[in-house]
Amino acid sequence: xxxxxxxxxxxxxxxxxxxxxxxxxxxxxxxxxxxxxxxxxxxxxxxxxxxxxxxxxxxxxxxxxxxxxxxxxxxxxxxxxxxxxxxxxxxxxxxxxxxxxxxxxxxxxxxxxxxxxxxxxxxxxxxxxxxxxxxxxxxxxxxxxxxxxxxxxxxxxxxx
Numbered sequence: 001x002x003x004x005x006x007x008x009x010x011x012x013x014x015x016x017x018x019x020x021x022x023x024x025x026x027x028x029x030x031x032x033x034x035x036x037x038x039x040x041x042x043x044x045x046x047x048x049x050x051x052x053x054x055x056x057x058x059x060x061x062x063x064x065x066x067x068x069x070x071x072x073x074x075x076x077x078x079x080x081x082x083x084x085x086x087x088x089x090x091x092x093x094x095x096x097x098x099x100x101x102x103x104x105x106x107x108x109x110x111x112x113x114x115x116x117x118x119x120x121x122x123x124x125x126x127x128x129x130x131x132x133x134x135x136x137x138x139x140x141x142x143x144x145x146x147x148x149x150x151x152x153x154x155x156x157x158x159x160x
Contacts, residue, residue, distance in 0.1 A: 005081035006157075009150035011143065012090070014075035015134040017068075024065050032058055078122075078131055080150040082157050085122055087131055099129045103154045110144050117141040 019027070035054040042050040076098070077088045085106040087099035101124040109128065111119040116137040121128045132143050 005083055007079055007081055008154045008157075009078060009080040009147060011078045011146065012075060013078065013132050013134055013143075015072055016136075017072045019068075021069075024069075028058075028062065028065070031061060075134065076131065078147065080147070080154055082154045085151065087122065087129060101127075103151055106151060108144060108148045108151065110141075117144060120144045120147070122147075 035058055039051040039054055042048075042054075074089070074091045077090055077095075079086045079088070080103060082103060085099070085101050085103055086097060089096045089098050099122060101122065105124055107123045109121045109123050110117055111121070117140045118137070119130050120132050120140055120143060121130050131147075132140050135143055
């Protein structure tokens, strides 16, 4: 069995999360505590339907956070070896190959908008795939430079 190829780049790209799990737990805790206090008050004054809506409020926020966390787990991974450039979609433990092309024929295209990097694509002949959409403009520019350098390094090894 042969050794796996050397990876010149193995770059995971994940969307940024504005709230950590600890922060999310704190917000949910405060919301639940506030709603419990409000529920006790509403029951004391005889407003029996209000606690139902307060419970639905908490349920709605919990569902929204769950969806946000699930989307934060999705991302992509860009790998460059001397043989191929591969882009994988990752969702938890599942991986799906979106792109594979020979390194020697793969080009990196950088689209700029207002002096900022707007999009990075890998191209092979007439096919192309945008990568790094979850990155901000500065990070995307840095990623594009790293990707081009990885392809150049892989080609240098191939032709050495």
